[in-house]
Amino acid sequence: MIEILDERKKQVLENGKDFYDIVCGKASTAGSVSQRACVFCGSRVVLYPIADALHLIHGPIGCAAYTWDIRGSLSSGPELYRMSFSTDLRENEVIYGGEKKLYVALSELIDKYHPKAAFVYSTCIVGLIGDDVEAVCHRVASEKGIPVLPVHSEGFKGTKKDGYRAACEALFKLVGRDDTTPVSPFSINILGDFNLAGEIWIIKEYYRRMGVEVTAGMTGDGRVDEIGRAHRAALNVVQCSGSMTYLAKMMKEKYHIPFIRVSYFGIEDMSAALYDVAKFFSSPEIMRRTQDVVREEVAALLPKIAEFRKDLEGHKAAIYVGGSFKAFSLVKALRHLGIKTVVVGSQTGTEEDYNYLKEITDEGTIICDDTNPLELSRFILEKGADLLIGGVKERPIAYKMGIAFCDHNHERKEALAGFEGMYNFCKEVHSSMMSPVWKFSPARLKYAGRAH
Amino acid sequence: MTGSTEHIRKASKPYTSTRNACKLCAPLGACFVFRGISGCIPLIHGSQGCSTYIRRYGISHFREPIDIASSNFTEATAIFGGRDNLLTAIGNVTRQYHPEAIGITSTCLSETIGENIPMYLRQYEASRAVHAENAPDAAPEMFYASTASYRGTHMDGFHEAIHAVVSKLAGTGGVEEKPEDRRRINLIPGFVSPEDLREMHEILTSFDVPYTLLPDYSESLDGPSWAEYQKLPEGGTPLDAIRRMSRAAGTLYFSQSVPWEHNAAAWLESRFGVRRENLPLPIGIENSDAFFQALEQFTGKTTPEKWLKIRGRLIDAYIDGHKYCFGKRAVIYGEEDFVISLAAFLNEIGIIPVLAATGAQSESFATRLRAVLKNCREEPVIADDSDFATMLEQAKKLAPDFVMGNSKGFYLSKNLEIPLVRCGFPIHDRIGGQRILHLGYRGTLNLFDRVCNALMESKQMGSRIGYTYI
Numbered sequence: 001m002i003e004i005l006d007e008r009k010k011q012v013l014e015n016g017k018d019f020y021d022i023v024c025g026k027a028s029t030a031g032s033v034s035q036r037a038c039v040f041c042g043s044r045v046v047l048y049p050i051a052d053a054l055h056l057i058h059g060p061i062g063c064a065a066y067t068w069d070i071r072g073s074l075s076s077g078p079e080l081y082r083m084s085f086s087t088d089l090r091e092n093e094v095i096y097g098g099e100k101k102l103y104v105a106l107s108e109l110i111d112k113y114h115p116k117a118a119f120v121y122s123t124c125i126v127g128l129i130g131d132d133v134e135a136v137c138h139r140v141a142s143e144k145g146i147p148v149l150p151v152h153s154e155g156f157k158g159t160k161k162d163g164y165r166a167a168c169e170a171l172f173k174l175v176g177r178d179d180t181t182p183v184s185p186f187s188i189n190i191l192g193d194f195n196l197a198g199e200i201w202i203i204k205e206y207y208r209r210m211g212v213e214v215t216a217g218m219t220g221d222g223r224v225d226e227i228g229r230a231h232r233a234a235l236n237v238v239q240c241s242g243s244m245t246y247l248a249k250m251m252k253e254k255y256h257i258p259f260i261r262v263s264y265f266g267i268e269d270m271s272a273a274l275y276d277v278a279k280f281f282s283s284p285e286i287m288r289r290t291q292d293v294v295r296e297e298v299a300a301l302l303p304k305i306a307e308f309r310k311d312l313e314g315h316k317a318a319i320y321v322g323g324s325f326k327a328f329s330l331v332k333a334l335r336h337l338g339i340k341t342v343v344v345g346s347q348t349g350t351e352e353d354y355n356y357l358k359e360i361t362d363e364g365t366i367i368c369d370d371t372n373p374l375e376l377s378r379f380i381l382e383k384g385a386d387l388l389i390g391g392v393k394e395r396p397i398a399y400k401m402g403i404a405f406c407d408h409n410h411e412r413k414e415a416l417a418g419f420e421g422m423y424n425f426c427k428e429v430h431s432s433m434m435s436p437v438w439k440f441s442p443a444r445l446k447y448a449g450r451a452h
Numbered sequence: 453m454t455g456s457t458e459h460i461r462k463a464s465k466p467y468t469s470t471r472n473a474c475k476l477c478a479p480l481g482a483c484f485v486f487r488g489i490s491g492c493i494p495l496i497h498g499s500q501g502c503s504t505y506i507r508r509y510g511i512s513h514f515r516e517p518i519d520i521a522s523s524n525f526t527e528a529t530a531i532f533g534g535r536d537n538l539l540t541a542i543g544n545v546t547r548q549y550h551p552e553a554i555g556i557t558s559t560c561l562s563e564t565i566g567e568n569i570p571m572y573l574r575q576y577e578a579s580r581a582v583h584a585e586n587a588p589d590a591a592p593e594m595f596y597a598s599t600a601s602y603r604g605t606h607m608d609g610f611h612e613a614i615h616a617v618v619s620k621l622a623g624t625g626g627v628e629e630k631p632e633d634r635r636r637i638n639l640i641p642g643f644v645s646p647e648d649l650r651e652m653h654e655i656l657t658s659f660d661v662p663y664t665l666l667p668d669y670s671e672s673l674d675g676p677s678w679a680e681y682q683k684l685p686e687g688g689t690p691l692d693a694i695r696r697m698s699r700a701a702g703t704l705y706f707s708q709s710v711p712w713e714h715n716a717a718a719w720l721e722s723r724f725g726v727r728r729e730n731l732p733l734p735i736g737i738e739n740s741d742a743f744f745q746a747l748e749q750f751t752g753k754t755t756p757e758k759w760l761k762i763r764g765r766l767i768d769a770y771i772d773g774h775k776y777c778f779g780k781r782a783v784i785y786g787e788e789d790f791v792i793s794l795a796a797f798l799n800e801i802g803i804i805p806v807l808a809a810t811g812a813q814s815e816s817f818a819t820r821l822r823a824v825l826k827n828c829r830e831e832p833v834i835a836d837d838s839d840f841a842t843m844l845e846q847a848k849k850l851a852p853d854f855v856m857g858n859s860k861g862f863y864l865s866k867n868l869e870i871p872l873v874r875c876g877f878p879i880h881d882r883i884g885g886q887r888i889l890h891l892g893y894r895g896t897l898n899l900f901d902r903v904c905n906a907l908m909e910s911k912q913m914g915s916r917i918g919y920t921y922i
Contacts, residue, residue, distance in 0.1 A: 002683070005544050027526050028500050030537045031544025033519045038501025060560045060602040061470060061811075062477030066505035068860070083841065088470035090813075094564060094602050105469035112467070124499055124561040125602070128530065155499035156525035156561060373519055374548055377681040393508055396517040400678050442679035 016363030038155035042163020051075035054115035059123025116224035168247035177228035192240030195220025199417035264417035266333035313338030324349030342383035402443030404432035471841030475811025478599035481610030486555025488667025490688035498559030563600035623698030636700035646674035702750035736797030778802035
């Protein structure tokens with residue numbers, strides 16, 4: 001039996017059995033193989049999809065090498081964001097400082113690639129060697145005439161969530177730069193969709209059919225100029241709340257733009273995401289059109305889901321994802337397939353999030369914060385899950401245990417958002433669950449017929 | 453061609469920044485070495501992200517669970533020092549994984565704040581010895597590799613970790629001496645694929661001598677499907693086999709770029725008088741011949757017939773395919789030793805490496821590379837400290853026919869609209885990267901087939917006619 005470390009015992013509970021409030025939002029326990037990354041990672045994934053910006057990582061090479069082309073975010077135009085730029089600091093700069101190298105690197109790259117803006121990400125050692133990144137950015141911005149934004153993302157200065165915050169702060173500096181381009185009164189910004197596998201295009205199309213315009217996607221298929229006029233949209237629609245609520249709050253305070261939280265995953269949440277926007281504009285025309293969109297999409301989708309459900313009914317799933325908002329949607333989406341969630345956790349959930357998970361899951365479901373591979377393997381076995389939903393780091397756990405897997409992380413190449421995405425999601429779960437290969441899996445053979 | 457160094461077209465990087473890096477950081481290399489040691493779990497002394505990024509990068513290639521622990525620095529750790537975090541991490545890893553060994557690496561962060569990890573470990577081991585009676589089985593072996601990510605590349609971390617392990621264990625006793633130890637062969641194969649490691653096992657087994665293959669992640673990073681979840685996947689060089697390295701007949705090390713201070717073979721030689729040979733990676737006939745000759749020399753045995761047959765088939769294949777290859781132009785890149793051996797192989801089959809690049813900063817790369825291009829009818833562009841964006845800019849002027857190396861070179865292949873022959877590490881966009889065989893006669897045969905087939909496919913697809921015989 002795998003032991004749960006003392007420091008982590010209160011970060012795990014069994015619904016209906018343990019009545020303490022889950023402990024969360026703390027730094028990962030040293031020596032626990034956390035699935036989390038660092039502050040830098042949080043910033044990098046949020047800002048990455050801004051396609052016409054230059055993203056320069058200030059530090060030794062690793063951080064840039066490991067994040068080259070890391071997300072499945074698509075662009076309808078520029079491809080500059082897919083380049084991985086690093087100041088590639090060496091021992092000399094660590095001793096004598098990296099400001100000079102940063103200045104030259106930044107200036108050269110701007111001259112070559114003509115970006116609309118530049119982000120400079122600080123990695124762990126930048127603060128320690130005392131580089132004044134702000135000053136360098138300021139100087140280059142004035143010389144080149146584009147925004148050059150420092151991102152305070154030193155890896156050890158908090159968790160991935162602090163990285164989101166640092167990214168929001170950098171983004172916020174881009175907002176409000178364009179007061180002239182016309183913006184429709186029925187206009188929203190989408191915050192926290194990163195256009196993985198073209199997801200934001202699916203969502204934008206729904207809003208277009210409703211008669212609602214999207215001023216800025218933040219940051220999916222993002223453009224510096226669009227973000228510059230985001231402050232004139234009527235509403236901020238926050239999809240990945242963990243990463244972007246902070247920006248929505250700042251925009252509310254400064255520009256008085258209200259925000260709503262939505263999720264684009266699953267039928268109910270996707271429909272609500274459209275209806276909530278329609279309600280906000282209180283236009284009968286938009287509401288009527290929204291009803292049409294939802295009715296058409298759901299009517300086309302349900303029979304297809306029913307087909308998948310025939311095969312999948314009665315199975316059990318474990319979910320371990322980055323943000324807990326996604327976990328909520330997944331629990332609900334799986335219900336349409338007749339799949340019960342028996343383990344659910346996230347890297348960055350809040351107490352409120354976990355309480356909500358308690359409400360929507362059954363008694364006996366394990367809820368966990370910042371878990372690790374060993375715990376996860378134990379929970380899967382204990383609860384008899386036969387499907388794991390997670391990311392690349394969780395995938396081999398599922399496969400080695402002989403259970404199906406669905407990639408719901410930011411590297412995915414299948415669009416899972418929207419009604420279309422719900423279909424893709426069901427299809428992906430189905431294709432992994434129904435594959436004939438499992439009959440050869442030693443773990444399957446061993447546990448076949450075992451009563452859960 | 454003269455081969456004299458004056459004619460080398462050494463290309464320098466045109467930009468201060470690195471654009472699409474062709475190297476990784478040092479802790480990555482060290483972590484994979486540690487996963488190639490039986491029951492050893494890597495522990496990175498730094499930010500949580502370092503371990504997560506390296507795990508993700510490795511998992512996408514090996515498609516296996518790769519657990520790497522982290523001491524998880526916080527802001528306070530960076531200010532007050534990481535001793536407590538490291539010790540907590542060691543305790544927690546021991547409790548959860550019951551490892552035989554823990555392989556600790558530093559990072560840019562812990563090195564910059566001047567963490568004295570060896571001292572922490574000495575203190576820890578001393579206090580552990582005092583309390584040994586209370587917890588007899590909770591005493592994993594400790595290794596430490598200093599891997600500042602601003603120094604060198606992942607290969608420096610790789611060699612450093614091997615050196616750390618060997619210098620910690622070899623010759624320290626703890627194993628019963630056996631007479632056959634004197635016949636033992638130490639083989640340090642460098643950063644090669646699990647399939648390569650399996651090939652090395654087969655070759656060494658066929659010589660019928662005891663051997664130590666270090667590291668050996670042939671099972672731990674490419675294992676079978678399981679019946680029970682394994683905390684640490686099985687496989688890896690046994691610790692006792694490392695202890696015995698000091699008494700071996702000789703050490704073969706497939707690296708000529710490893711610096712003296714990280715050269716475990718040199719350490720064994722100077723400390724215990726174990727003969728050594730630092731050889732090129734055995735890719736190509738001549739390099740493979742050198743490997744088998746060294747084995748014959750150290751074991752006093754002749755090469756078993758089966759390898760000579762494969763060698764014969766390789767020559768046969770070279771001849772069958774020579775016209776598809778001759779005069780073709782390749783872009784090759786990757787780790788220094790790997791690129792040099794690839795160049796030697798391409799040279800054997802009449803292909804011109806018009807651009808050969810490595811991400812590592814290296815004084816000797818150009819000279820060593822030029823030296824293996826004996827048939828080259830054109831001076832190649834040779835670049836160390838290079839990156840993929842620079843390579844693309846250079847390659848556009850060189851009319852290459854194909855690109856050969858890890859999957860990050862897809863960036864070149866896509867932009868140049870020429871095939872990519874995938875090999876090396878990482879392979880993130882295909883399945884089976886861990887099963888690519890590169891080494892020995894059989895590995896060379898595999899690479900030769902891949903190169904020829906890529907060129908033939910390119911010709912077939914590029915023709916309107918659609919030949920069915922090529």
